[in-house]
Amino acid sequence: ETGVTQTPRHLVMGMTNKKSLKCEQHLGHNAMYWYKQSAKKPLELMFVYNFKEQTENNSVPSRFSPECPNSSHLFLHLHTLQPEDSALYLCASSQEIRGGNEQFFGPGTRLTVL
Amino acid sequence: DAKTTQPPSMDCAEGRAANLPCNHSTISGNEYVYWYRQIHSQGPQYIIHGLKNNETNEMASLIITEDRKSSTLILPHATLRDTAVYYCIVRTLSYNAGNMLTFGGGTRLMVKP
Numbered sequence: 001e002t003g004v005t006q007t008p009r010h011l012v013m014g015m016t017n018k019k020s021l022k023c024e025q026h027l028g029h030n031a032m033y034w035y036k037q038s039a040k041k042p043l044e045l046m047f048v049y050n051f052k053e054q055t056e057n058n059s060v061p062s063r064f065s066p067e068c069p070n071s072s073h074l075f076l077h078l079h080t081l082q083p084e085d086s087a088l089y090l091c092a093s094s095q096e097i098r099g100g101n102e103q104f105f106g107p108g109t110r111l112t113v114l
Numbered sequence: 115d116a117k118t119t120q121p122p123s124m125d126c127a128e129g130r131a132a133n134l135p136c137n138h139s140t141i142s143g144n145e146y147v148y149w150y151r152q153i154h155s156q157g158p159q160y161i162i163h164g165l166k167n168n169e170t171n172e173m174a175s176l177i178i179t180e181d182r183k184s185s186t187l188i189l190p191h192a193t194l195r196d197t198a199v200y201y202c203i204v205r206t207l208s209y210n211a212g213n214m215l216t217f218g219g220g221t222r223l224m225v226k227p
Contacts, residue, residue, distance in 0.1 A: 002157070043158070043217040056214065090157050102148070103215060105157030 003027040004106035006091050012112045013081065021076040021109045023091030030095060032074040033103065034066060037088040049074060081113045118202045123222040126196075132189040134221050136202030139183040145206050147178060148215070149187045151198040158201065158217075161187065192225045199223070 004025045013019050025032065034046040048056035049068040063085075065077040074091055088110050092103040119137040126132040138147065148163040162169055162176045164185075169176045175188040189196055201220040 002159070004157075042219055043215075045214055045216070048214060088155075092157070102160035102163065103158075105159065108155075108157050110155075 002104045002106065004091060004093055004104050006089075006106035006109050008109060009107065010110045010112075012114065013078070014114050015081060015083070017081075018077070018079040020078065021089055021091075021111075023074040023076075023106055025072055025074075025091075025093035025104070025106075027093060027104060028095070029093040029104070030071050031093060032068060032071070033092040033094075034074065034076050035090040035092065035105075037090060037108070038084075039087070043090065047076075078111075081111075083113050086111055086113045118204055118218055120200075120202050120218065120221045122219060123224070125224050125226055126189075126192045128194060128225055128227050129191055132192040132196065132223055132225070134187040134189075134200050134202075134223065135184065136187070137184045138202070138204045141182050141204050142206070145204050147176065147182075147185050148203040148205065149174070149176065150201045150203065150215075150217075151196075152201070152220070153195075153198040161200075192223075194225050194227065197223060197225045 007022045011019060030051050032049045035043045036046055037043045045058050046060045047066045052068050052071055063080050067075040088108045090108045091106040094103045146163050146165050149161040150158040151161055152158040162171055162174050164176045164178055178185045199220040199222050201217050203215055
């Protein structure tokens with residue numbers, strides 16, 4: 001238990017569906033992240049939110065839309081996805097201090113796009 | 115951030131020390147060495163980090179060479195539960211940019227009975 005929860009843990013969706021992934025951190029951190037892990041590929045950073053402000057968008061297609069309503073919650077809204085978007089989506093959080101700090105990861109959402 | 119090179123896989127006998135190497139020959143003076151691991155189907159887990167000095171915590175020890183061009187993560191008494199992919203990451207720390215981590219392929223450690 002890392003203090004970062006993600007729901008749902010598994011999701012199957014069609015290409016025309018709209019769904020959302022949810023992440024919640026109970027650690028009092030002020031930075032949150034979305035990563036994507038495809039089969040046989042390294043983890044890829046997608047988005048960074050620092051004090052609820054998006055500070056990084058790593059060339060992610062617009063069919064992925066993040067939302068950070070407060071420092072404890074992070075969403076990833078999905079629409080018109082492609083089968084190649086099937087992957088493990090991981091959320092992480094950290095406490096930003098001078099010099100940085102380690103990231104705590106959630107268990108991930110396993111997404112399958114049919 | 116500097117690039118790292120790790121062997122793709124290693125085996126270790128249960129109860130023995132696991133020594134995982136990492137090369138980061140282009141590391142700059144303000145870059146830290148971080149280690150994370152990812153057990154199958156779980157999110158990555160932070161292990162340890164260091165700048166110049168060797169570091170030890172309850173999970174592992176980190177040995178950084180004097181020229182900082184390589185490091186070794188040591189799990190002193192590996193157990194079956196230490197079977198995972200271990201990632202060595204080198205990064206500059208920036209307060210404003212967020213703690214971005216760039217993951218490579220890592221080393222798949224298999225601890226065997």
